[in-house]
Amino acid sequence: MIEEKKDPGFEWGKKKGFGGKNREVIFYESFIYDGVAYTLYDSVYLYKEDEPEPFVGKIIRIWESGDKKKRVKVLWFFRPCEILNFLEGYEVRENELFLAAGEGLGLANVNPLEAIAGKCNVACILKDDRNPHPLDVDLQNADFICYRFFDVGKHKILDKIEDKIAGIEVKNIFNNLYSQKLGGLSKLGLDEKEVSVKVTTSNEAAALSSEKNNQLLVEKLGVKGFDNVDSRDKTLPQAKEKENGIYTTSLAKQKSFAKLSHFSRDSLELKEISKIGGNVSIDKTLLKSKTNLDMGGHNIVGIPDGHINKQLAEGKVSEKEKYGISSAKMTNNVKSRRNYDEDDGVKEVPSKKPKIDTMSVKHSDDKLPDRQINKRLGEGKAFEMEKYGAPIARKTNNVQHRRKYYNNDDDEDDEKEVPSKKLKIDTMPAKLARDKLQKESSTTSLNLEHKLDYRVMEVTQRPDIDRSKWFKPMAWEERMKNACEQGKLVRLENLDPSLTSSEVQNIIWHGFEESCTAKMIQKTAYSSPHSGQAFVIFKRKEAAESVVRKLEEGCFLMSNGRPLVGSFELPCLSRKKPIFYGHHAIDQPRQRETKDALSTSHCSQPNNIEYDMALEWCLLQEREDKSWRRLYQRQGEELRKLKAKLKSKI
């Protein structure tokens, strides 16, 4: 039934049923694509050309159509930036996603299966009876969290949800037990090799092997760290590879955990470089060792931890302890990595190796009681990680540097850090939670310390960041008011009055690498012909502040010798009744005709008081006009004189 496809990385999993007139449509519950096993209701990244960041969605149906086309129906998650216009007044976490709900455009649609770019880990932390609360480890490993919904029909953020979204029971959509239940069965079969070797062995043996493996792994971590730092050794010990596989398999067997299998597959088959947890794609040959390292870490951390926790809770300590300990350390390891990401100033490294070894030996020899393990899991990150963490942190730093390099071509400093091989980071944006964090932090720091580029830039269309074209944006006035309250609103001056709002956005993008929504102030008869103004809403308060500060300290020169001026001057939005001078009414009961005459528009005739008064107004208007003309004339003169002093003309 399963056709041999051109694509060797693809295989169907469990069949679910048939559909269509002639039962030509086959529904599935799982499949393997590019070495990664996907199950129904998994969250995935979907890559789209021209989009800087992949979409995130949940697979809600998988099928093969009559003409052998592979299709998935995907229920979308929204990134906050995609629905920015409707988030005014909501606190949004950095890695928060909103699940589409309701009915309308943007809820879900059908995509070719090949559009899937990788697995994504979205933890649903909604407090709801129907939602099993995610384990802490899961939360830590989550790329994104989600607890709110976006109604695509009503364009509203929802905190609660009905029983069904897009016809799918929400219990499947929440942290789903479904795939866990299913996972063990369907996946194990795929890993026949490992299973056939290992299934028969006893629990103890498995534990032993895993322990041994861990020890080895730990050592390897040290060594690997070395290698990476020093020589970037490309050779990968096959032994470790295998053991890694065995280790994971034994776990898989014990727990029948869905995710494991694809890791073990990866490691055994030495497939193309894995997305770590479906993610960071780094140059294949070069960084294989690193990736494996990471994979080891991830495997242990991502899955067995839950397992351990569970076992500990049940009070079944027994022989698993050692393994528990080392895995605890691994967790720490990763945590430490995260720690290091935050302060990326780690330079000392390899000398720690001996300590690592002794540590690992000690821990795996000791039989620590249950409590202590827990303690370690809980708080023991501090010390040993320093030791382990260093090489790894160094490694992460490399990645970080690389990313920086990728982000910012002219960051010369980091260039030597980057191997000469071509990186293909861009083929798949990094998605691991920690990488995400790292990315986030690196971009923010980049922005904060963003060294100004002094070259002349030509303003072109900025990459379109707000992909919210599906929805009609909120009224500008409303948005401006909200942004103003949140300190995200900046007033720009000295723009060329003929610029359009989108051009202002482009300029901001080029000058500050910030995306924003801008609105040129429309000209009136009184506006200055010299200085156009615009209000700009930034995404974050910090961005707005940094832009204003940079404009204050530096000089951002635009065409025709215009330095941009920015300030937090607030717009005039008061809703109080505006005062208008010059309309009088006699506050006496009037006859009907006069009332009507007042409310209708008319030309005044030169035979009454109204006409005389109107002429007085005309006179005043003329005088005002003249005042403005003279003011602007003088201002223009002043500007012209000063601009003549500018040497460079851009």
Added chain:
Amino acid sequence: MESSAEEYAAFEEKVKRTVYLDNLSPQVTESVIRSALEQFALVKSVSFIPNYLGTSSLPLCALVELDSAKKVKEVEAMIKQYPFMMTGMPRPVRARPSVMEMFDDRPIKPKRKMKCCWLEQSDPDFEVAKELKNLTRKHSAEITLMHNILSKEEEKLSTQQAETLKVHYKKYKMIESIMTDRAAHTLARKYNLAVADE
């Protein structure tokens, strides 16, 4: 979002067909403008220019798209010649031809090149640019001040006119009352004057 040349040309046409009105009372609504101008031309669309800057007492401004550029000239001439009242007296509205910058949703001028750069502190232009920035700020302060002064002027004229109006009103009221209670007739007879009969 490069706008095509055709799009831009269409926009230019629209600008030519549009008349700009200001000195409008805050009570003026789209329907008021429509009914006011429909005696001269066909009103295609009306949009108010929001005032986010400066003083809140600035009168409303609006863009009114008419059916042809010729009508714009007619409306303009008419409103210039006779003070034109809208929802109130005696402050008249003003009409002018519109310009592109008044429009909110204008397309980007095709083939326009914008350039920008950050100036280094060592750059001789840095100081000049700094001065320019200051000048810009000064100018914008001047503009605000100007708005305030002119608004005061308007207020002055307005109160003065209110006063005049009150006096006039009193005068006419008095005349009316002596005419109605026949005091005028009594007096006329007394001084032997001819009085216009009611």
